[in-house]
Amino acid sequence: MFRNQYDTDVTTWSPTGRLFQVEYAMEAVKQGSAAIGLRSRSHVVLACVNKAQSELSSHQRKIFKVDDHIGVAIAGLTADGRVLSRYMRSESINHSFTYESPLSVGRLVVRLADKAQVCTQRSWKRPYGVGLLVGGLDESGAHLYYNCPSGNYFEYQAFAIGSRSQAAKTYLERRYESFQESSREDLIKDAIMAIRETLQGETLKSSLCTVSVLGVEEPFHFLDQESIQKVIDTFEKVPEEEEDAGEGEAEPEAALVAAGTGEQGGSGDQDVAPMEM
Amino acid sequence: MTFTIPIENGDAVKIAEAESQRTLYPYVTGTSIVAIKYKDGVLMASDMGGSYGSTLRYKNIERMKAIGKHSLLGASGEISDFQEILRYLDELTLNDNMWDDGNSLGPKEIHNYLTRVMYNRRNKFNPLWNTLVLGGVKNGKSYLGMVSMIGVSFEDDHVATGFGNHLARPILRDEWHADLSFEDGVKLLEKCMRVLLYRDRSAINKLQIAKITEEGVTVSQPYSLKTFWEYSSFHNPTASAEGSW
Numbered sequence: 010m011f012r013n014q015y016d017t018d019v020t021t022w023s024p025t026g027r028l029f030q031v032e033y034a035m036e037a038v039k040q041g042s043a044a045i046g047l048r049s050r051s052h053v054v055l056a057c058v059n060k061a062q063s064e065l066s067s068h069q070r071k072i073f074k075v076d077d078h079i080g081v082a083i084a085g086l087t088a089d090g091r092v093l094s095r096y097m098r099s100e101s102i103n104h105s106f107t108y109e110s111p112l113s114v115g116r117l118v119v120r121l122a123d124k125a126q127v128c129t130q131r132s133w134k135r136p137y138g139v140g141l142l143v144g145g146l147d148e149s150g151a152h153l154y155y156n157c158p159s160g161n162y163f164e165y166q167a168f169a170i171g172s173r174s175q176a177a178k179t180y181l182e183r184r185y186e187s188f189q190e191s192s193r194e195d196l197i198k199d200a201i202m203a204i205r206e207t208l209q210g211e212t213l214k215s216s217l218c219t220v221s222v223l224g225v226e227e228p229f230h231f232l233d234q235e236s237i238q239k240v241i242d243t244f245e246k247v248p249e250e251e252e253d254a255g256e257g258e259a260e261p262e263a264a265l266v267a268a269g270t271g272e273q274g275g276s277g278d279q280d281v282a283p284m285e286m
Numbered sequence: 287m288t289f290t291i292p293i294e295n296g297d298a299v300k301i302a303e304a305e306s307q308r309t310l311y312p313y314v315t316g317t318s319i320v321a322i323k324y325k326d327g328v329l330m331a332s333d334m335g336g337s338y339g340s341t342l343r344y345k346n347i348e349r350m351k352a353i354g355k356h357s358l359l360g361a362s363g364e365i366s367d368f369q370e371i372l373r374y375l376d377e378l379t380l381n382d383n384m385w386d387d388g389n390s391l392g393p394k395e396i397h398n399y400l401t402r403v404m405y406n407r408r409n410k411f412n413p414l415w416n417t418l419v420l421g422g423v424k425n426g427k428s429y430l431g432m433v434s435m436i437g438v439s440f441e442d443d444h445v446a447t448g449f450g451n452h453l454a455r456p457i458l459r460d461e462w463h464a465d466l467s468f469e470d471g472v473k474l475l476e477k478c479m480r481v482l483l484y485r486d487r488s489a490i491n492k493l494q495i496a497k498i499t500e501e502g503v504t505v506s507q508p509y510s511l512k513t514f515w516e517y518s519s520f521h522n523p524t525a526s527a528e529g530s531w
Binding site for chain 2 (some may be wrong): 109
């Protein structure tokens, strides 16, 4: 995408019928680190790659609990993501208070999408620069939605957003037909394997990812590092020789040997703006 | 509604007008509602009277209405406030339908919504002068609850409003049991309504029984109960209480 004379503000159409500012906002989502969601008939798993600003800092929180039955994973401008998560929590709790009943996921995402749409039609606002994977459970079953800065939302069986999400999507596309009937454990395993795809060569460790689950009779919660590592151990054929291997340690079965092919490790993106995670 | 009249204490007029906007006492009222859970859902009974003080003025008021697909609302108290509540619920169910997403408000949600409405009005010293009974069935589960004009709300297997609390509930406490058949449920409700007819002066002998099941709501045609006035204590009512009338 190149600069042009129609991209200065969000209320200007291009002659080909595009709103460039909205599309630029969607670019911001692609810069954030990967977030993945999958659902089965009864469970939804949200997983993300932990990215830290530097070795000294802790990693950004990208998955938020909205309610016992709804969770959200974000990619893009985390500040925008945080604000929208707060909005979702507010809507959810207001509904629970008035009706003593959990808010259905479909209605929450529509409200979220309408909120995003407003920002695409006001000259004094800018679109939210964050993509949200909203996973939840309601009367009509388990759902996974993707909310876009454009104000669109789509329902998915599985989806990935953020940087190098295409690798994860390829993996998910191969396997998605089995997800609906998947067991909880298999779903978690698939999520972690999809995360591994986005790391492209870097060793998969439980410290690098965050995984959350919700399901029938299982309120939203995060999996602890131990449980994640256990799942990793089931498919990592050779355990790492050195614990802190650093970047570029190849996995025996992966063909992607990271030997100076100019790949960036998990935290080496120089061209990512500090506010995007 | 408020227009300024050029007098010294301008606020007094506004306050006086505001006073007349609050509900202070009821005018046209309905008497008891009695409702029970039974095998297939909920049964509710009410008479069709609207009293204007001590005058039995209106004799064709339906005090039970279907709400959405899953609920039945019965009301005693001020009839105009009941109509207002029906308007609120109409708007609520309309918006619920407009989502068109397969989800719908069940009896529990409606009950809680009404509790919020009643309690908030009470806090503003402008109550809706009703006691509401909300029954329904959704996904096989029966629900029966009550909300009063001050926002007191609860669920139970059998509920009644007004005089029904004093005359009908003791009967229900003794004779209600789970999984009543439809015929037994109606018989039980008629027993309660008969006692109310004898003893509640604002009751009239024209009642309806409504049932709500998973299939939906049916409100019966109005009918009358058979009464018997030849009890010996009716002949000489003051026999055991000299001096009373």
